[in-house]
Amino acid sequence: MRKLILLVAVLASPVLAQDAPAVPQLNMQQQASLKCGTAFATVARGQTDGDAAMLEYPDMTVRGLEFFVRTAATLMDETGADREAMRALAMTEVTALASDPASLSEIMPACLLMLDASGL
Template sequence: MIRLFAALALVAVPAALSAAGQDAPPALSLEQRMLVRCSAAFAITAHGQETGDAAVQSYPDLRQRGREFFVRASARVMEEAGLDRAAVAAALSAEARDIRTRGTLAQVMPACLPLLPAQ
């Protein structure tokens, strides 16, 4: 399950974009985009924790709580924005690429961590 969690946020989905007839990720509200961005950040962090990346070991273990957030946030965005899985996957991929390309994981995580479900 963690591999699916990480894969949705870390892998580009050009086929999904083509199937959805989109050139770019869908337009989302600020709150929806924050949910997607945090989901992507949690997936990147959980993947790094699973693979032993020292840069993310200081964060709480996100392999379970991050996955729970990811699933709930994705479902919420799908429902609120009327999107299918391919469109949400495209948005997640775009956010993950942005975080990785800009190197902003450390800036994103402090705003996202308080959103995690309680243990």
């Protein structure tokens, strides 16, 4: 559990580098995993904050966050991206979800299937 909290904190922390990180190109599977992991983290945060709309989803505070952490770690391994690059990728997804609130409800059914298939 500590590893989960540490990785989420590191990915959520401000970028310390002066230059923008080199953001890798992701294949379709990697992009889908990142999108779903970010959606799960968004839902988990809303659930923790008591957001009624987020409480309608299954509990994401454990499984969803673990999916996000494992996805980030896997993408770092597969692409060679550093934490700052992963943060940039995740923030792009967060921004996309925030700009179109309906998109979360559109992607969650497929993301929940991906979560179930992950074995978490």
